[in-house]
Amino acid sequence: MIVNRYRYIEQLSRSKNNGLIKIITGLRRSGKSFLLKKLFHQHLLDEGVREDHILVIDMESRKNREFKNPDYLLDWVEKMMIDYETYYIIIDEVQEVEDFVEVLSSLSVTEGADVYVTGSNSRFLSSDLVTEFRGRGDEIHVWPLSFKEFMTVYDGSKEDGWAEYRLYGGLPQLLTQVGDEKKADFLRRLYRTVYLRDIYERNNIELRPEFEELSKTVASSIGAPVNALNIANTFKSVSNVQSITDKTVSAYLEYMQDAFLIEKSERFDIKGRKYIGSLSKYYYQDVGLRNAILSFRQSEPTHIMENVIYNEMRMRGWLVDVGNVYHRVRNTEGKQQRVTLEVDFVCNKGSERIYIQSAWRMPDAEKMEQEKRSLRLVDDSFRKLLIVGEHTKQWSDENGIQIMSIYDFLLDWSSTEKHG
Numbered sequence: 001m002i003v004n005r006y007r008y009i010e011q012l013s014r015s016k017n018n019g020l021i022k023i024i025t026g027l028r029r030s031g032k033s034f035l036l037k038k039l040f041h042q043h044l045l046d047e048g049v050r051e052d053h054i055l056v057i058d059m060e061s062r063k064n065r066e067f068k069n070p071d072y073l074l075d076w077v078e079k080m081m082i083d084y085e086t087y088y089i090i091i092d093e094v095q096e097v098e099d100f101v102e103v104l105s106s107l108s109v110t111e112g113a114d115v116y117v118t119g120s121n122s123r124f125l126s127s128d129l130v131t132e133f134r135g136r137g138d139e140i141h142v143w144p145l146s147f148k149e150f151m152t153v154y155d156g157s158k159e160d161g162w163a164e165y166r167l168y169g170g171l172p173q174l175l176t177q178v179g180d181e182k183k184a185d186f187l188r189r190l191y192r193t194v195y196l197r198d199i200y201e202r203n204n205i206e207l208r209p210e211f212e213e214l215s216k217t218v219a220s221s222i223g224a225p226v227n228a229l230n231i232a233n234t235f236k237s238v239s240n241v242q243s244i245t246d247k248t249v250s251a252y253l254e255y256m257q258d259a260f261l262i263e264k265s266e267r268f269d270i271k272g273r274k275y276i277g278s279l280s281k282y283y284y285q286d287v288g289l290r291n292a293i294l295s296f297r298q299s300e301p302t303h304i305m306e307n308v309i310y311n312e313m314r315m316r317g318w319l320v321d322v323g324n325v326y327h328r329v330r331n332t333e334g335k336q337q338r339v340t341l342e343v344d345f346v347c348n349k350g351s352e353r354i355y356i357q358s359a360w361r362m363p364d365a366e367k368m369e370q371e372k373r374s375l376r377l378v379d380d381s382f383r384k385l386l387i388v389g390e391h392t393k394q395w396s397d398e399n400g401i402q403i404m405s406i407y408d409f410l411l412d413w414s415s416t417e418k419h420g
Contacts, residue, residue: 001175003149005035007413011140012040012116017086018138021108022116026142027260027285028194031172032118033058033092035142040116044088055080055089059096068096070103077107084112091117108136121202121258143315144286145170147308147410158407166304167296169288187292195259195289203255210244214252218262218282219293223303225267225279225322228253253282260285265310268321268346270355270378281322283310302360305389305406306344309358312409316416318347323355325377341374347416353382354416360389375401385409385416 012035015022026032037056044054055077057067067073081087089107094100094117107115147162150170154161168174168183171190177183196212205211217235228249235244256262263283267276284290287307291299313320323343328336345356355378359371375384376399384401387409394404409415 001153002038003031003145003153003172003175005031005039005142005149008035008140008142009039009043012036013043015138015140017114020136020138021104022114023137023139024116024118024142025139025260026118026120027144028120028198029171029173029190030142030144030260030286032120032142033060034172036090036116036118037092041090049086049088052080053085053087055087057089057091059091059093068098070097070099073097073103074106077110077113081110081112086112086114089113089115091115093118093120095119095121120198120260143170143311144288145172146312146315148413151411158411162406166287166301166308167291167299169286169291171286171288174288183288184292184296187288188295191289191292195261199255199259202258203251205252205255207244207248211252214244214249215256215293218253218256219284219290220298222283222290223281223306225281227279261289263310263314265320265322265345268323270323270325270343270346275321276324283307285311287311301389302358305360305387306358309356309387309406309409310345313345313347313354313356313416316413318349318354318416321346321348323374323378325374327377341377343374343378352418353380355382355384357384357386358389359386362388362390362392372397372399372401375399 012022024032024036037058041054041056045051057073058064059067067076077087077089091097094104097103104115104117107113147165147170150165151158151161153175154164156164168187171187173190174183174186177186196208199205199211200208214231214235217231221231221234228246231253232244232246232249235249253262253264257264261284263285265281265283267279267281268274269276284307287304290307291304310320323346325341325343326338327341329339343355344358345354347354347356355375357371357375359367362368362371371386375386378384384399386401386403387406388403389406391407392403392405394402394408396402404415
């Protein structure tokens with residue numbers, strides 16, 4: 001079962017021969033290797049590139065362990081490049097190569113080499129490469145399947161597909177698992193044998209049971225503003241482990257971000273146009289993994305839908321913050337007091353901005369007004385969307401707030417493009 005991830009192929013195609021190293025990052029098992037070694041490889045062949053001009057080095061294969069030696073790898077590439085045409089060099093999991101930054105520096109100045117690499121750890125492939133390859137690197141982040149991609153191979157209605165996607169997420173390998181039990185077992189096993197093991201080995205974590213309990217606390221907190229201190233306090237009250245400090249929690253959150261398991265969304269004061277430093281929200285790059293961490297016991301649709309919307313906007317290339325808007329109201333004693341309302345997402349791309357509110361159900365006019373209230377208080381001309389987790393016709397109210405269903409939002413990639 002092959003999902004045609006043409007948006008990424010288009011990005012890779014636009015980046016061909018641009019003189020930069022193409023750095024394909026993302027969560028393990030999100031489809032990076034398949035994208036490069038199969039889909040992009042076939043795209044190059046379809047474009048007329050000869051097979052012997054596509055050099056693929058898979059660092060996860062034991063047969064290629066010699067390539068961990070940087071001199072062996074560079075000598076092999078030099079030996080394979082026998083003419084003056086372009087050679088497309090694909091290195092999968094490049095962080096397994098010793099001194100890989102030096103290797104890529106050498107390849108970046110090799111005449112006729114167009115280099116593409118994958119990696120699953122942001123500490124290696126963002127910190128090091130952004131510093132070393134400032135202006136010479138082109139990062140393309142690959143996410144698990146979007147709902148639109150998922151539905152191209154799902155055999156059923158979009159309503160059933162949405163229920164399945166909310167529960168099990170979009171890791172491509174999940175498509176080969178049949179039945180709820182198999183899918184749940186697959187995700188639980190993958191989390192333990194791939195993601196946890198990766199984090200433990202890379203960061204030398206000794207408090208492993210504590211880390212696992214902490215990851216459950218973070219998974220339970222999606223949709224809630226948190227910081228390291230209140231996560232540590234919550235963790236202590238739930239687990240009775242008093243030795244976990246907010247400093248340890250901060251480090252563990254960074255490890256999870258480095259592995260692309262979670263992303264941090266900062267709080268933004270919309271009217272003050274500034275970031276509010278104390279609390280943030282964390283979202284999982286795959287909601288299925290989040291549900292697996294909690295043994296599928298907390299799959300409440302409200303927060304899952306919010307997480308999916310966050311991921312979708314990030315996939316579409318937007319920077320996504322959590323918005324706060326303040327206003328003054330009179331209390332029962334007639335005194336003014338400041339009230340804080342939340343706008344779920346403030347999304348920015350270049351000079352464009354979209355405000356998004358997520359609402360799972362809209363049973364009556366009172367609920368509708370409640371959800372639109374924070375958007376109405378945003379006093380600017382940027383687009384404002386209210387996304388509802390049920391079928392509804394798209395329409396705009398007198399304040400210019402657009403209401404659309406989650407299906408129209410997720411299945412129509414133009415739903416967040418500029419109109420007019």
